[in-house]
Amino acid sequence: MTLARRIIPCLDVDGGRVVKGIEFAGLRDMGDPAELAARYNCEGADEIVVLDISASVEGRATFLETIRRVAAQLNIPLTAGGGIRTMANGRAVLRAGADKVTVNTAALERPQLISELSQQFGAQAVVLSLDVKRKGNSWQAFTHGGRQATGRDAAEWAAEAVSRGAGEILITSIDKDGTRSGFDCELTARIAAAVSVPVIASGGASTYDNFLDVFTAGCADAALAASIFHEETHSIAGLKIFLSERGVPIRMSR
């Protein structure tokens, strides 16, 4: 009996379309979220994450509809977030068909949001999204899509979020995101050691070996990636066979 390590494709959505979210290069259209989700569901993804990265009010208005369309395609879990500020936002996302909601900036501004969501929906439904930048030998939590420093130590904030009822931590390395230079395994291992809940590594995925590293040295329970799957650099099935052959517990779908 082994709990499998999870492979999670992420859909960054702006105005109802999946986009490639490289900060400086502008946004590139990567397709329809429901179509991509259906493909990943068939290819053996263990879960789907949908994040609203819309900059505009018009873009945000369509996000719940996107969740509904994506959820209708899936028989695996769905996590959704981006811009969740209130209990009402969280409830709407879960009602639209997500199993879990991620919180980030609003939770740092008002940590009580995590407690409220967890009491209402259970710890298994609340994911802390943690954007982290390295400063010398320390790692700091950032908000507003990685633009604003908070001065808080990432591991310390993760531990507080868990004590308030977060059931998972989604760790994004801002330094690594979009670079295709591998996950920040040191960061992931540090957060994993600081909390008692599963951790999901994000940012920097490129090669099969990057995933192997983050599941071994990085102590990650799950690994998330976007463009390498959207652009079909790697198939989920191929990645899973690679990891399974190297002794990582992986769910091979029928």
Next chain:
Amino acid sequence: MKVFVVDYGAGNLPSVERALRSLGAETKRATEPRHVADAQAIILPGVGHFAALVAGLRERNLTDSLRAANKAGIPIFGICLGLQAMFASSEEAPGESGLGFFPQEIHTLPPNVKSPHIGWNQVRATRESSLLKGIPADSYFYFAHSYAAPATAESTVGACDHGFPFAAVIESGNLSAVQFHPEKSGETGLQVLRNFLESIE
């Protein structure tokens, strides 16, 4: 086949309903006692807190009607927290009573493992099971929970391990339940729901 899905005010019902409909079942929501009394089969889904579920049932007068439905032999299928609600009590909510179909207490996962237990884990059949019929041994299912029924519960037909061996699949007469989410467990999960629907036809 018409199946009533108990709506106690929380829980992700649409995904359960969608999965059942994809298998050809007709679903209705049970929100009041007469729905439960007339049902051919009842699904009790649940996520969140044990206390919220039992309070939600009580406020809708569904606790006694579910107990009566069990006495009448109507098939009842619990999912996740719905499985836990079939037991007498839970460490999650001391002092609250569950439906009491099984006499044991639901236990918290121990501190030596990550909790919540979130992700895909393997289920081993411990007895012949109608819900696991046609499913390969040690298949993966999706779990998301912090409490569990010890596998020593006599109705256990499938077990999983996370801190202690716990009941992943329960079958006893008209009662059946799973700790994982069949509606989130891919094709393997759909097979469990299909087996349930076939068992009540």
